[in-house]
Amino acid sequence: MSGIILEVRDLVKHYPLRRTKLLESPGRVRALNGVSFAIARGESFGLVGESGCGKTTAGHTIIKLLEPTDGKIFFEGKDITTIKGERLKDLRRKIQIIFQDTAGSLNPRKTVKWILSEPLRAQGVRNRLEIERTIRESLELVDLDESFLDRYPHELSGGQKQRIGILGALILEPEFIIADEPVSALDVSIQAQILNLMKNLQKRLSLTYLFISHDLGVVHFFCDRIAVMYLGEIVEMAEATELYVNPCHPYTQSLLSAIPGENAASQRIILQGDAPDPTNPPQGCPFHPRCFKRMEICTHTRPRSVEVSKGHSVGCHLYP
């Protein structure tokens, strides 16, 4: 590994809810409650968790679509938490994002060519010929040809749309890519194509990925290291294989056992209760109301994250 490219320290993001009663202060959605991790150059780092756990908020905060409530973000050693204007524009060349909603992330009224040239224009490339050449040369990266340039998004299949989405992110030649559920809307056979493509691009262009997904199977396949999130916190972080072989946190254990088709039904841990509500997180350990190994201490004290082995940390009172 050749040094840290991105580091996030104690990231907090709370959204105010809409005011519904005049005299009561509106509640807040606690999407991120102190998330810290560091990603090394060239690796694929996975953020996994269920809906509402804050994984997408984390991605959007890092790419500055959202302002963090608290905490710091460092990119290549520099604090980017509050940068604006020209420096932010420069940062856009280095960090890019691939969105989940393949159809929604492409403007339905524009051609593929327009969509691909827009990032270049936004970054100040004025020369039409240069834009044209860059696009034509880069199409090969995602295995598409020039016949796609004059099409509109609705004329493309799901896999082709996601290829255009990926190319839109790559065209500025970034170093760091946030992939927010890039394959969850795709069919199985297309999902494999896109995952392979992203892996190959990583090798060719020496990219670093932050890979956000709810699908542990896909994350395990794609990522070197994985952080498991629950209610705005990272509950466990480890190398992918280590996490798979030796999951420590009860939540990770239940997630792994819930992957359909991978385990015998007898080993399945089925969690009780509903998906958690980030407007009203419980006291103590956020997971304790659904935990099957709950102890008395969990109901009132928030566990600290401890390292159980090298590079494997877990936030659970079972590991004091």
Added chain:
Amino acid sequence: MKRKRVSLYIGISIIASLLAMMVVSLFYTPYPVTEMNRDERFAPPSANHPLGTDNFGRDVLSRIMKGSQTAFFVGLIAVSVGGLFGVLVGAIAGYFGGMLDEFIMRLMDAMMAFPGILFALMFVSIFGVGIRNTIIAIGIMSIPSFARITRSGFIQHKEFEYVKNARVKGVSNFRIMFSHILPNVLSPIIVAASMGFSSAVLSEAALSYLGLGVQPPDPSWGRMLNESQVFITLSPWYTIAPGIFITLIVLGFNFLGDGIADLQDRQQ
């Protein structure tokens, strides 16, 4: 399926024929519009005067034709003024949100709460009677409806991922608003423009009827209605003719707007 297109076709044919009449009137009218003929006052429809003549013996058909120029001119300019400012203000309110949105939309509410005709009356009495001020007043009156429609489209679309995608690429707010989002929210605005056109024509007729719009001797359908009402028992066709044309143009644009809206519904 087919049935829905009917209103579009009706709208297009009415507007197209009125438009053709307007174009012809630029070069040719059966009689000069201001030519009076004492011997032929209140003539009923005949081969020489298909719609009869008025109290000065002027040819009503010629004046109706000339009047269509006023109607289209007023509609076009008023809708452009209203549309331009309405879309601008609505886009800003919807895209940026927050306090700015609150302020702009309360202002729009206030404008909407104020009776349109009353506003136009005030405007015209302050800045002077005349076609120019009439058009401006009508245009200002139509700003809030454009602003509302544009704002709701922007509020919906600014959360779409293609907008986030553009922001992440470093595209400026101005460009995101007018190059990325606007083309996607244009359809309801076009419908509103079509409906706005008909209400602008109607407002002009109303103001001219009250004597505040187009000034004599220029012909305007509202003005003609005003002048003819005294003679309604003597010469009913003189009143009926401008009435029919006002109804036609308003109906035409409403049908057109309806038709476009149906067409868009089906495309989605």
Added chain:
Amino acid sequence: MERIISDRALLQVRDLNISFTTAKGDFPAVRGISFDVGRNSIVGLVGESGCGKSVTALAIMRLLPGNARLSGTIDFSGRNIVAMHEEEIRKLRGSEISMIFQEPLTSLNPLWKVGRQIDENLKMHTELKGDDRFQSVVDIMRDVGLPDPERLYHKYPHELSGGMRQRIAIAIAVACRPALIIADEPTTALDVTIQAQILQLLKDINREKGSSIIFISHNFGIIREICTSICVMYAGHLVEIAPTEKLFCEPRHPYTIGLMKAIPKTDSKGKELYDIPGKVPSITDTLPGCPFEPRCEYAFERCKRELPQFEVLGEQHESRCFLAGELR
């Protein structure tokens, strides 16, 4: 074509064709599929988007839009659903066959209390009245694992979580003890841990109440989890039918084999995933031969011209491929 037909089958679909008539012509969505659903079984219909699995489900419920044309037979306990009168099918729906949809938020009426929505089904199809009916609704809600049903009865759908809403949808579906439940991607909109709960619930319903289930999904993991046998669909055709474990251990159609290899598994880490080249044919494409031929690595000349028949490979295991016997 020799088919394995168990006489005890609850539902027998034979040579079902469904096409949609549009302004641009007729498009076949389902092309001559035949399968059985035995009593007390869970049959999976699996395939990628556009393969015709949902259309098949809607055909069994006779819920297809007006421009759909179907031929073939759907025999449900000796009655042919395709030929039924509207009145007959209405009595069948909700009482003997019921359906669970993917998105519970849109399949429930947002303006009705959830209890009333379950109640409605009992009102339509049973003689129960007043307090008895209320009591049955509460019992059903408890059966599907909803806590504190007396209180939940008076909630509106938007006040419940996604998992609870899907339980309500299931409660509506099982209210009249149907012989057959059609579940169309019932867990796709849910989180993994909630999905596990719902799958367990459906298995319990199948075991305890004896309802057969047709389970439609694009996710092989889920299908493996819950089904007793599986029908794999591709571009409107059925390509392989097998008991669950048989299909996963010895898939005998190139499409099934490819899909199995394309799913990331524990042991695929660090390797390139197998990907099936190309994309699913569009509904407008006409292929005289095997629908999978353009993407198939085993394809040969004959596949282009001729649609293979089903080859019987073992008990209830059939594959529609010329090479079915040789593929390993």
